[in-house]
Amino acid sequence: MPKDAFVIEKNQFSSWLKKLQESFQLIGPVEKEGHFVFSLIEEVNDLVMDYDTTMLGPRKFIFLPEEKICTIYQKDQGFTIKKVQDVPGQLLIGVHSCDLHAILVLDKVFLLKSFQDHNYRLRRENTLIMALNCTKVCPTCFCSSMGTGPFVELDKGFDFLLTDCGESYLIESFSEKAKDLLLPLNLPQADDSLFKKKEQLFQELKGRFIKNLDTTNLVQTLLENQDHPVWQRTAEERCLGCTNCTMVCPTCFCFNVKDKISFDLKECDRVRYWDSCQELHFAEVHGANYRSSRKARLRQFVTHKLATWVEQFGCFGCIGCGRCMYWCPTHIDLTEMAKEVQKSNFKRMREDGYA
């Protein structure tokens, strides 16, 4: 039984959040036009903690849809650069296990390779994460297949973990900052029975998944089948090239850069915004477009998430949240495409003399 585990009544939880609101921007799930979204919380009572899934993951508060990278001042033929310096401290509340994994994936992209992204680092350092064990299986989610949920089984990279126990939450802390914030509350320690209940909930939930994906040899299978007919067929028959899949994906990191110049030409904001490999011009250079076909672009999305990501970052780029297929206007499902490749592995069949 972990030491830093307590019980907090839901009423007390709400009043604690109201207190925290004095020092942090609170971000959490709220209901909006029949869907749930992560949003800045003005009223703690607006939080909907028993949500199933949100339209966008919490990435939009760490890697913003559009943000200034720096301002460039031009004078006397020289340049002065002002980087973004001040970002608000924020607390992300109610982050499901899949979305927590997505943030840790983005950490690998922006912080743990050869260069650290300035803006991402700044926001990430000023973000506390309060994860929440999921209680709802959606028809489109498959986190249990990707090893990213439905319960959080990590012990670092976030601050708090909540488990809903009816009238109260089991709250566990996983960082020094979290411990400090819990200390003044003087909460009762959680006992063994609560952990037994948590384990029971977890096991029961695991058995309820509708969607699954077998990831055994998946990387190799997909890379060996880049000319599989499923890419062409799905792209031609169903993909509209709308970019929804990559916009709602909580691990997509691609961005474009745009300069915005002041009227007197002395000041220039360099801005970046989410970009998508599904967009026609994404891989265009002078004289060539390396993914001019929808087939190539759709294959890029699926093989990036489920195959090439592993060589790049040592994990899958898909955390099994199911958002891409839910928000795709024609409900293109990457697990179905992967399964079709697994079923008719042309490379293998050719080698075995069947095709």
Add this chain to the structure above:
Amino acid sequence: MVMPDTLAFKTARIVDIFQETAEIRSYFLSLEEEEDFQFTPGQFNMLGLPGVEEAAISFSSLAQPGNNFFMHTIACVGNVTSLIERMEIDGKLLIRGPFGYGWPTEEIVGKDILLVAGGVGLAPLRPFLLYCLEKRNQINNLYLVYGARTPEEMVFQKDLMDWQKKEEISTIYCVDKLPEYSSLLPNVGLVTHFLEDLQIDLSRALVCMCGPEIMMRFVARKLLLQGYSEKDLYLAMERRMRCGTGHCGHCQIGAKFVCQDGPIFQYPDIKPFADTML
């Protein structure tokens, strides 16, 4: 280990400009704040100006120990490059770099080296060629096969003439169309026609190529048919780049980020992935 930040801008001043062809100019630059600027052949900078963002441009000169000069050779094709084309001596550019992995400078000892370039693709190869000339006594044979559409579209004409006269390097220049007059006396035909009959021992061959991807496709295939081994071929890949630091995602080829894992690749590392012309 503290990792470098993505926004390490430097200012460079244009010291001299040289018109290479109608659309290509070379810029001699020096860094404003730093005395010493080191980079390896094949690496690149992100060159930028407020209002037009940035473009990836390779070094076309060899770094000199203890000084801060470098050269870029730029074809005017879009926003950044056409703004730079309108700049004059003493104009200032914002740069970030050097980025990427360059040519295999560690691999040259005892090799028969073949450099194949097309058009402005000679620019990223030039520092490696100069490096090979510096280390000439460590190398066995050294060849340059350089093609352009017309002699007027050939860059570094003065170098080309120098190299043509040198014993240290054997050169073959070729063009698509035969001109009435050219001091370089180029052959007529594609670079792929001039890859046979070279004195290259396949067991110690090292090939470095840079040019349009379609050219590299045919050069690589031809050489493989001639018995060269895949691992001895190195290619310079070009993709759209918005950051240079492995984050914006534009330059991805399969699992590779051209900006960080390249732009120079060993053929077997890049060939398996989709969406190239190789």
